[in-house]
Amino acid sequence: MSEADLLETECEAVIESLCKIAGAANTLTEPSDMAAYLEDWTGQYHGEAIAVVRPASTHEVSEIVKLCAAKDIAIVPQGGRTGLCGGGVPVQGRHSVVVSLSRLNAIRSLDVAGRTFVVEAGAVLEVLQEEAAKNGLVFPLTFGAKGSCTIGGNLSTNAGGSNVVRYGNTRELCIGIEAVLPDGSIINALTGLRKDNTGYDIRHLLIGAEGTLGIITAAVFKLFPKPTSRATGFLAVSSLDAAIGVLNRIQDRTGGAVEAFEYMPQPAVDVICRVFPDIRPPLEGNVETGIMLEVASSRPSDAAEMEDGSIKFQNELMEIMGELMEDGLIIDAMVAQSEQQRGELWRLRESILEAITKAGPVYHLDISLPLANIAPFVEEMDREALRLGFRPLTVGHLGDGNLHYALACTDAERWAELPLEEVKSFAFSLLKRFNGSFSAEHGIGQSKLALMGTLKEPSQLAMMQVLKSAIDPKNIMNPGKMVVV
Incomplete structure (x- = not known):
């Protein structure tokens, strides 16, 4: 039997085992069925996989991981x-299985008195927001993709969004986690305790790890x-510099009630209205420094x-x-x-x-800076x-220092002629000088992997590599993302 035939036979055996674990209907192998799972939203990254498997429980995820670990297949x-x-797309040159968590989408419990709920990784963010609202509560994580993104992905990238200025990133909202580690073992830490100083907090290690240390299957949220x-x-x-003063004044007068403070200068508004x-633009004329503001209070008196x-409450804001x-x-x-407005x-x-x-054509920078250094x-x-x-074309979550700085071109035909590498080099050098980060909320994935090697502090990068090698010695968990080992 040739090497190619041997590999094909092994892949067929893996697919057969996956069918037994998750069912044949949830083990996709036809190229047309897998196509949507092998390309990212931007269309820039494409991958290959032996199969796409859609488990329905944490136990099934565990069995899939054990199978792949035994066969040295990437997950x-x-x-x-x-x-x-490109964080959710397989890299080339490695046999991979895509584990879609779309069927793990249940809200396992909701504690109105304790103001928490336990949700599975495949639950869509907007569904969680709606369920909280039905119970007179708010799940504050929000951004444009809320109708299709899932909470497991939000956790794996430590997503931010528009309400971070008041409620924090996904990490700050999560108080418990369930996950499957690279050997298939299950961590069950869904107690929802606000205080638990019993050793290393594995939750914080897995949040923001982009699936490179394990698969988050459920979590507890505030x-x-x-x-x-x-x-x-x-x-x-x-001015942009004055905007920080405006934010602080409103925060001081409202007791920190600002939920969104979004930088939207005229060029960005013009593009939106053209596309x-x-x-319609909210104000007439050229608004060089536009800010979308939202302030909220839960006090009945307001x-x-x-x-x-x-x-x-609105009168008080108008007074301010x-x-x-x-x-x-x-x-x-x-x-x-x-x-409506x-x-x-x-x-x-x-x-x-x-x-x-x-x-x-455009190149996106997702960056963060100390507030004083933004202007x-x-x-x-x-x-x-x-x-x-x-x-x-710049917008940003100005309240938490996160800018989405886009480098665009007035003439699309000239894009290929522009010195993109030069302007990127300048941006990262400037970012370093102003103590900023080259990835604020979108993650590393494949697109920023090279930057990690050149811009991340060497001691921090070395520690990440040690952790990755210790937890995932076979490098089967989402290889080619976040960190090179």
Whole structure:
């Protein structure tokens, strides 16, 4: 028997075993059936796999991992396939099995009194938000892909989003985890304890690891009281540097009630309105530094209706903004007067990635900086990008220092001629000078693997490699992502 025939026979045996574990209907082997699972959202990364398997329980995941470990077959955990870095796609040159967690989508329990719920990795984020809302609570994790991304993927990349300024990243929301390790053993830590100092916290090791240390199958999350009142608006601020002062003033006056503080300058708004003509800019004129703001309170007193029919909480925000206008920090502002207007503002913000992608060739930087360094970084970066022929299209979660800095081009036909490597090199050098990070919330995956080797602090990178080798000595868990061993 030739080597090729031997490999084919081994693959057939693995597929047969996978069928026994998850069922033939949930073990995909036809190219047409697997195609959607072997390409990422950007269309940039494509992979190959022996099979795509869709287990329905943690036990089935464990059996799949044990099988692959015994056969030295790589395992690629996969969620909603909304990632932007190629983290959920197999790499070339390694026999792989894609483990889709789409069938592990149950809400196992919801504790209204304790304000927690236990959910499985394949649950869609928007479904979790809706379930929390039915019980008068809020699951605050949110971003544009909420209708298709899954919570396991959110955990594996430690996703952020628009509400991080108040509630933190996915990591801060998670207080318990269940996972399958590279040898198939199961960690069950779904107690939901707020305090548990009994050794290393494996939860935090697995969150943000992009499936390179194990497969997260379920988690416990904190829930929060539903706001009784909310104010959402769009501000024209005098400068990007002044925007930080505006944020701090509003935080101080509202007791830290800011839920979203999104940087949306005029070029980004223009692209959105051009790609989606039914979306209108919230303010007239050229808003050089636009900020989408949302502030919320759960105090019943803030929802009180005043004599003129207005809401107390919104009145207080208008008063604060009036003071900021008098101080010259805010130039113009609008506050949503209905849920429809609020929805229109959020649609504006959540359309940006799709709009920029559709507008033409682009290179995305997902970066974070100390708040004090954001304005000088943008000023220097914009100047250099324009000099080299690029058009900066920047938005950001300004409240937590996360910028999505896109390098675009006014003439798509000239894209190939532009010095992309030069501007990237400048960006990363500038980022290092300003104490920033080259990956804020989208993860490393395949797209930033080379950067890890050149920009990550050597001692931290070495420790990551030690951990990876110790936990996954065969390197079967999502190889070719996050860290090279």
